[in-house]
Amino acid sequence: MHDSPLGLDAASQDLCQSLRQRTPPVPSDTLFRGDIFETTCAKLHGKNEPRVVQDIGRLIVPSAETLATFGEKHLDILVESVDEEWNNSIPLTHPHPQPDYSVGFKRGAFTEDQLAKLAPYIGNFFAGDQPYFMATYYMYFPFLTCEVKSSSTVLDVADRQNAHSMTLAVRGIVHLFHLAKREHEVNRQILGFSVSHDHRSVRIYGHYPEIVGQDTKYYRHLIHDFSFTPPNGENKWIAYRFTRNVYDTWVAEHFKRICSAIDQIPSDPSELNLDVSSPLVTTGISQQAGSMEGTEAPSGAYQVRTDYLEE
Incomplete structure (x- = not known):
């Protein structure tokens, strides 16, 4: 739950800066409207988490699917x-x-050939197989999570929950690029984001791996930590705009990178010369409770499901 000793690479540092600088339009007639913003904040004081989510959750982190419904077709x-x-x-x-809210790629985003490439490494997820590349049965490669609390005193809990979720998300990308023998391309690169917020404060993080030889550890980088409450509310749209920039400028390149790696993984896992005796894919990630850092096992410890290849 901190930066790595080496920190982000230069490209990801530039990415954080650019995602903060661009100012896409914001919705006009909401509870964040200038003449009622102070009233909105006052009414949320002392309220519980579901109320915070109901009133301002999508004004902090906008819904990707709702934006797509309203015409942002690149988010389909x-x-x-x-x-x-x-x-x-x-x-x-x-x-x-x-997570209170999370976003990833839907199955229909990938071609049939790409889904066929992934199939040996995913298994029968409807029957309970647990691959690295999925969050729910319909979400592949998640890249954004949001946790909401009703008090700033428990925002640290939201941070830990987000770190847990995004470690799994980043781990999936690292595993994919390991299979494609391109893991160096994601070293110290931001591969996902998280937002923790309550009724007055927001914390935005980027999450990334650090790969040193056979070892991979997972870290987070604080991008922004701020209050959006009155007297002036000048920060109220920072998180919304940042998330829109993730959707509008980062997602396309991230998806392109994922698809490129999928295209290069072997269709037959036996080509990897790995142990295929186990029905589950595993990279020996640390299972120690409470640890937000994991260490990858040497490549010979990877185990890949193959018993459904003829299905």
């Missing part, structure tokens, strides 16, 4: 979940993550 490749357990992902610790 995305799918979101609300308060759903990530029970289709190999866990880091228990219980599984259950």
